[in-house]
Amino acid sequence: MPENGKITITVCMGSSCFARGNAENLSFIEQYLKEKGLEAEIDLCGARCENKCATGPHVTINGVLYSGVTPEMIRAVLNKTLEG
Numbered sequence: 403m404p405e406n407g408k409i410t411i412t413v414c415m416g417s418s419c420f421a422r423g424n425a426e427n428l429s430f431i432e433q434y435l436k437e438k439g440l441e442a443e444i445d446l447c448g449a450r451c452e453n454k455c456a457t458g459p460h461v462t463i464n465g466v467l468y469s470g471v472t473p474e475m476i477r478a479v480l481n482k483t484l485e486g
């Protein structure tokens with residue numbers, strides 16, 4: 403957990419990751435945060451291409467880089483992080 407107690411989510415917004423699923427992943431994250439009323443608890447930001455396009459789409463949650471990310475993966479990671 404970062405120092406300010408917030409969960410940080412960084413979505414790669416490079417064209418490769420965006421086309422491979424981060425457009426959908428971003429919508430999913432926004433929807434998830436809204437449903438759970440968590441918008442204030444989470445720092446959501448975008449990143450430029452991280453030069454790892456081949457294994458994208460990438461999302462980083464609390465400093466951990468996830469590859470080949472799907473909405474189901476994000477849901478599982480966030481559920482687990484929020485429980486802990």
Ligand code: FES
Nearest residue numbers: 416419451452454
């Ligand atoms: S577009 Fe995400 S790593 Fe290149």
